[in-house]
Every structure is written in structure tokens, then in C-alpha cells.
Amino acid sequence: MRLGVLDIGSNTVHLLVVDAHRGARPVPAYSHKAQLKLTANLVEGNRLSDEVADRLRAFVGEALQVAEDKGVEDLMAFATSAVRDAVNGDEILAGIRDETGVGIDVLSGEAESRLTFLAVRRWFGWSSGRLLVLDIGGGSLEIASGVDEEPDAAISLPLGAGRLTHEWFKEDPPPAGEVRRLRKHVRAEIARTVGDVLRNGQPDHAVATSKTFRQLARIAGAAPSSEGIRVRRVLKHNDVTDWAERLAQMSLADRAELPGVSEGRAPQLPAGAIVADATMDLFGLPQLELCPWALREGVILRRLDGMSAERRSG
DSSP states (O other): OEEEEEEEOSSEEEEEEEEOOTTSOOEEEEEEEEEOOTGGGEETTTEEOHHHHHHHHHHHHHHHHHHHHTTOSEEEEEEOHHHHHSTTHHHHHHHHHHHHOOOOEEOOHHHHHHHHHHHHHHHHOGGGOSEEEEEEOSSOEEEEEESSSSOSEEEEESOOHHHHHHHHOOSSSOOHHHHHHHHHHHHHHHHHHHHHHHTTOOOSEEEEESHHHHHHHHHTTOOOGGGOTTSOOEEEHHHHHHHHHHHHHSOHHHHHTSTTOOTTTGGGHHHHHHHHHHHHHHTTOSEEEEOSOOHHHHHHHHHHHHHHHHHHHO
16 A cells, blocks of 8 residues: 655654555665754744745645555644643644645644654564653654553653753854753753653663754664665764763754764754763763654554554454
């Protein structure tokens, strides 16, 4: 079956077309995306601006045409923290539904965490034992831990790299005082969760997903994406600590010149590195292994599981 997944993220809006069947890995067939930077376009009163709402509607229309052209049989659409937290998010999605007929589900932070965990579990398998999964998005940080496909702890914190950059940094590069205040805030927020996450045991395998972690791993020496998704990539805490300090002192132009760092993501990388450093430190993680599957794949896998259950009940 050819499935389409429309992911309205805090930075990027992405239509991924995959060939997927129950019991088989989803195989990407086509990708269509745009950086709308929803979190950075929140205006006074935590509203998404009219301009970005218009751009989002236009992209959904484009995505529908692309999905039709590529033979998509089933289209799933979801939105994450930027739309979830915007006071006019539901209004914008209702307008899109009326105009295009596409219903867009707004995932809770916990659902994001659980679906990402499912994707990581399927990628690495049962031999990984107890997994700890970290994902730094544009609007939120997801943390999940467990030994099964459903985590026994799934947490979402408003510590996304885009959100923190928008709310805490007023200059680029940020002054030392802003960096210090953000670092203190991030560590206090994460520290409150450590006991709940680790209550059932230390992880056997610590894993990271998301563009922020991939970029940090790349600038720390991990293999480039051109070498394929099956190449093992790890990110060491010592490297993250070093880069968290260096990135905060670099200009935007200099960060954009780093290997694997796109111009669109460069502004939020210092905040993302601060979150990565704090999380690895507070959870006592000397290194993380990167997983190429994340939320989108989790949504696909859950959909395939549901289709299989529907056939059995029918």
C-alpha cells in the first residue's frame, strides 16, 4: 500500500510518501517539504501569524496534489507542538479542513513521545533491552523509556530548539547571560523528570532521534547522510558539552558553514545543543546512538498495526 504522511512540525512541514505493508519496513518513495518555521512565527498572544497560516494552507493544497500524483491510497495528517500550543491552532486547522477536506490530528506531547518510541523499538528490536529515547523537536523535547513497544514513561517538555531560541535569545550570537539563564532553566525542567523516567531501571540502550541530534553528531564527526541510514552513528556527551559552548559563541553565518548544518536550522542549534547537553548529563548518558526512524515512522507503524487489527476483526 502507498501511504502519505503529512507532518506539520514546528520547523518543517513534510509530506512523506512510503510503500508500506504489515510486517515489512516502510520504504520511502517521495518527499515534499518546506520550512515554515511555525514556532518562530508565533506573534503576540501565542498566535500563529496570518502569513504563516496562509503558507500552511497553501502547502497542504500542494501536498494533496503531490499525494494524488504519486498514487497515495491513504493520507494521514498530524500536527505537533507549534499548532498544539498556538491559541488559534484549532481555528487554522478547521479552515484547512473546510478548504481542502483534510482532517489534521493534533498529537499530544505524550502521543509524540510514545509513537517515536515505537519507531525506535521497531528499528533496533528487542535485543536493545530497556530503551531510553530522546527527541529534540522545534517546539518540544520528548523523553520515553521502556522494555516493550509501549513505553512505561513518556514525557514531553516545552524545550524544543526553535521555541527556546524564539523565547530566550534576542541577539545572535546570544550574550553569555542569556545562555546561562537558558541553561539553568533547561536543566531545572529536565531534572524534574529524571526520577519518573528511570523509576523502572537504567537504560540498556540510549537512543536519539531528530534533526538537532543528527546535526550535533555530524559536526562531531559522525558519517554524513550520504553514506546511508544503516551506518551506525553515535554522539558522545563530551562532544556535545564542547559544542554546546562553542555554538553559543559562533555567529549564525559560521554555524551555517558547519558540516550537516542547514541555513534554516543554524539559528536554533545553540539552544538545541544546550538541551542535548543537559539531557545527557542529567540522565548520566556517556553516548547516544542515532536512530533514523522517528515520529513519522511511528505514525505509519501504528496505522499498519491498526489495519491488521481491522482485518482480523472483520
